[in-house]
Amino acid sequence: MEVIGGATKGHQRAIQLIDENKKFHQGALTYFNKCINDRDVGLDYHVISVFGSQSSGKSTLLNHLFNTDFDTMDAQVKRQQTTKGIWLAHTRKVNTAQELDGPVSDLFVLDVEGSDGAERGEDQDFERKAALFAISVSEVLIVNMWEQQIGLYQGNNMALLKTVFEVNLSLFGKNHNGHKVLLLFVIRDHVGITPLTSLRESLVTELEKVWSELNKPVECENSFLYDFFDLEFVGLGHKLLQADQFQEGVKRLGDSFALKNSNPYYFKPQYHHNLPLDGWIMYSENCWEQVENNRDLDLPTQQILVARFKTDEVAKESLDLFYSKYSGSVDQIMDDMEKLGEVLKNLKEECLKYYHERAYRYAEPVYLEKRSELVDRMKTEFEKTLGQSLDQLSGYLMQRLQKEVLDKKNQHLPFQERTKTLEKSIREEYLSAVSYFQQLELLSSMEEILQNFEEQIDTKIKQLKNDEVNSLVARVNKTITLRVKEQTIHYLSNPETDTWDKILDMFRKTVQLSLSKYEISEGHYDFQVGFTEEENVSVYKNICSKAWHVLNVTVHDYLKPDTIVSILRDRFETKFRYDEDDSPRLWRNEDEIDRAFRVAKEHALEVLNVLSFAATSDHVEIIPEFGENDHGEDDYYEDELGIQHSRHFAHILNELQKEKVLQQLRRQINLTVLDSKRSILKTTTA
Numbered sequence: 150m151e152v153i154g155g156a157t158k159g160h161q162r163a164i165q166l167i168d169e170n171k172k173f174h175q176g177a178l179t180y181f182n183k184c185i186n187d188r189d190v191g192l193d194y195h196v197i198s199v200f201g202s203q204s205s206g207k208s209t210l211l212n213h214l215f216n217t218d219f220d221t222m223d224a225q226v227k228r229q230q231t232t233k234g235i236w237l238a239h240t241r242k243v244n245t246a247q248e249l250d251g252p253v254s255d256l257f258v259l260d261v262e263g264s265d266g267a268e269r270g271e272d273q274d275f276e277r278k279a280a281l282f283a284i285s286v287s288e289v290l291i292v293n294m295w296e297q298q299i300g301l302y303q304g305n306n307m308a309l310l311k312t313v314f315e316v317n318l319s320l321f322g323k324n325h326n327g328h329k330v331l332l333l334f335v336i337r338d339h340v341g342i343t344p345l346t347s348l349r350e351s352l353v354t355e356l357e358k359v360w361s362e363l364n365k366p367v368e369c370e371n372s373f374l375y376d377f378f379d380l381e382f383v384g385l386g387h388k389l390l391q392a393d394q395f396q397e398g399v400k401r402l403g404d405s406f407a408l409k410n411s412n413p414y415y416f417k418p419q420y421h422h423n424l425p426l427d428g429w430i431m432y433s434e435n436c437w438e439q440v441e442n443n444r445d446l447d448l449p450t451q452q453i454l455v456a457r458f459k460t461d462e463v464a465k466e467s468l469d470l471f472y473s474k475y476s477g478s479v480d481q482i483m484d485d486m487e488k489l490g491e492v493l494k495n496l497k498e499e500c501l502k503y504y505h506e507r508a509y510r511y512a513e514p515v516y517l518e519k520r521s522e523l524v525d526r527m528k529t530e531f532e533k534t535l536g537q538s539l540d541q542l543s544g545y546l547m548q549r550l551q552k553e554v555l556d557k558k559n560q561h562l563p564f565q566e567r568t569k570t571l572e573k574s575i576r577e578e579y580l581s582a583v584s585y586f587q588q589l590e591l592l593s594s595m596e597e598i599l600q601n602f603e604e605q606i607d608t609k610i611k612q613l614k615n616d617e618v619n620s621l622v623a624r625v626n627k628t629i630t631l632r633v634k635e636q637t638i639h640y641l642s643n644p645e646t647d648t649w650d651k652i653l654d655m656f657r658k659t660v661q662l663s664l665s666k667y668e669i670s671e672g673h674y675d676f677q678v679g680f681t682e683e684e685n686v687s688v689y690k691n692i693c694s695k696a697w698h699v700l701n702v703t704v705h706d707y708l709k710p711d712t713i714v715s716i717l718r719d720r721f722e723t724k725f726r727y728d729e730d731d732s733p734r735l736w737r738n739e740d741e742i743d744r745a746f747r748v749a750k751e752h753a754l755e756v757l758n759v760l761s762f763a764a765t766s767d768h769v770e771i772i773p774e775f776g777e778n779d780h781g782e783d784d785y786y787e788d789e790l791g792i793q794h795s796r797h798f799a800h801i802l803n804e805l806q807k808e809k810v811l812q813q814l815r816r817q818i819n820l821t822v823l824d825s826k827r828s829i830l831k832t833t834t835a
């Protein structure tokens with residue numbers, strides 16, 4: 150796009166912000182950046198635009214007032230039409246009466262160039278659009294008019310003002326938030342015959358009349374002109390005929406733009422759109438697009454959109470900065486929690502500062518919302534890293550717990566006591582690490598983390614307790630097994646009629662003794678592992694049941710028919726071959742042998758029932774108190790060698806087996822008798 154005017158004035162030349170084809174200048178941002186040249190302008194800038202009929206001296210005024218270089222239709226190029234569009238110039242130099250001590254705030258001046266009224270339809274459309282645009286983006290709207298237009302001519306100016314008012318209502322009527330625009334009426338060629346006060350009066354009357362006749366939307370039917378506009382009036386002398394007054398007037402006008410303490414001062418806070426300069430460009434482009442497409446212009450929404458876009462852009466940059474520094478800062482210090490916390494906190498602050506500096510001037514809710522999104526994104530990253538670091542810590546704490554619980558020097562303490570203090574100390578250590586990170590505001594919530602840790606402790610304690618119980622139960626079982634086996638076989642290999650009383654007695658005592666050594670008992674739960682009553686009963690039952698199993702297996706394994714035969718035979722032999730003093734008998738005759746045989750046989754058979762059926766001496770069948778008799782429905786079960794066992798503890802030999810035992814015994818003892826008889830024969834024949 151063409152750039153015109155004073156290239157040598159030391160400032161950026163005006164650009165055609167919106168060209169004759171109604172296109173927005175794509176280099177506008179670059180232009181702005183050149184104008185501000187890296188200064189942090191923030192909200193300290195102002196936008197002014199001008200309205201008025203063609204060739205009413207608008208551009209001339211602006212150039213005088215703001216040292217701009219808008220194209221004017223001066224004498225030399227009188228025939229040339231200025232280029233249509235909306236022109237934008239930047240200035241920090243205002244022509245003032247009072248001395249300034251430096252450049253003023255950045256001013257952006259919009260000059261609207263319409264056409265000469267030849268093509269009315271097209272022209273009105275552009276003028277309306279230009280009005281809409283100027284009002285939506287500027288703080289002060291200069292309405293430029295000739296003195297003689299006032300009261301005399303309803304013409305262009307009032308028609309344009311009507312447009313301005315209507316446009317304004319459609320823009321702000323719905324959504325009035327205290328925002329106002331200053332309408333500055335500059336009366337040109339004010340020669341001074343009619344005083345400014347009466348010109349002002351008739352203008353105000355005219356304006357109020359226009360306002361009252363306006364078609365207002367329902368929601369602002371009762372609104373006043375002054376709800377939306379402040380009005381100021383200034384007269385300027387004839388530029389050619391009263392050159393000095395003209396120059397002086399311009400300078401006084403300049404004071405009101407440049408000096409905050411001048412009266413009046415034109416830039417009031419409620420005129421500003423409160424967008425930082427870089428957002429203003431986007432905002433004005435959006436506004437133009439909406440105007441050009443004849444869409445409803447919703448300015449507050451536009452401002453929010455711009456704020457969203459800009460804060461988003463800055464947040465992205467800030468995140469890029471964050472990620473670019475992240476792993477480099479963290480990788481080396483994963484083991485050092487304190488340092489890790491500090492580094493992450495600093496990185497977070499650095500990135501938030503970056504964001505703040507560039508985004509804080511945008512609409513606060515948007516700024517805050519985006520900031521908290523940014524914080525969340527960073528926290529997600531922190532949580533991963535700190536999660537790893539905390540996992541390391543908890544792994545180490547669990548190891549310590551296990552080591553201390555299993556440590557020999559603590560074994561004299563009951564399990565419960567050993568773990569209680571330890572649990573407390575590792576819990577405190579973990580909590581202090583998590584709270585440290587929480588204090589630095591690096592984590593969103595500690596709850597879940599702490600709960601996970603509690604679960605880990607629980608699992609670990611359960612596992613340790615389980616190990617402890619298992620090893621204890623194994624120890625008790627081993628003691629019981631050894632003794633029960635040995636004693637049972639001892640009793641069974643030398644059976645008497647009260648053998649089962651003795652076995653039962655031995656068995657109960659053995660079990661009780663072993664259990665009481667570890668304080669396990671039925672119903673009593675002050676057990677050193679720290680059992681609940683339920684656990685205590687279950688361990689008690691488990692041990693008793695295993696003991697009964699050992700007894701069962703020992704009895705049934707040992708008392709096979711052959712063994713029984715040999716036990717009975719032993720018993721027979723002892724009685725038969727030895728006298729009361731355990732001296733071997735010497736037989737004198739067969740009668741003696743027969744008598745001894747009968748006595749010994751009876752003696753042997755005395756215990757056959759004892760060995761084939763387990764019952765107390767008062768004939769009560771022995772029934773295991775735990776386990777053994779309960780399993781399965783069959784009477785027999787097979788062991789790992791495929792041998793059938795009676796499921797009923799007491800049943801050792803059935804009748805058939807008993808018969809066979811008797812038969813075998815008979816054969817064997819008959820042989821013994823025969824041998825004995827032969828020995829007599831030998832001694833007598835010798």
Ligand code: GDP
Pocket residue numbers: 201202203204205206207208209210220221222223224337338386387388389
């Ligand atoms: P614009 O179309 O409103 O921007 O008007 P210009 O600034 O281009 O000026 C149009 C013509 O009016 C030029 O020939 C100027 O010399 C002339 N002009 C500028 N200012 C004044 C003024 O204050 N009084 C009079 N009578 N003529 C002026």
Ligand code: MG
Pocket residue numbers: 207208209219220221222231260261262
């Ligand atoms: Mg002009």
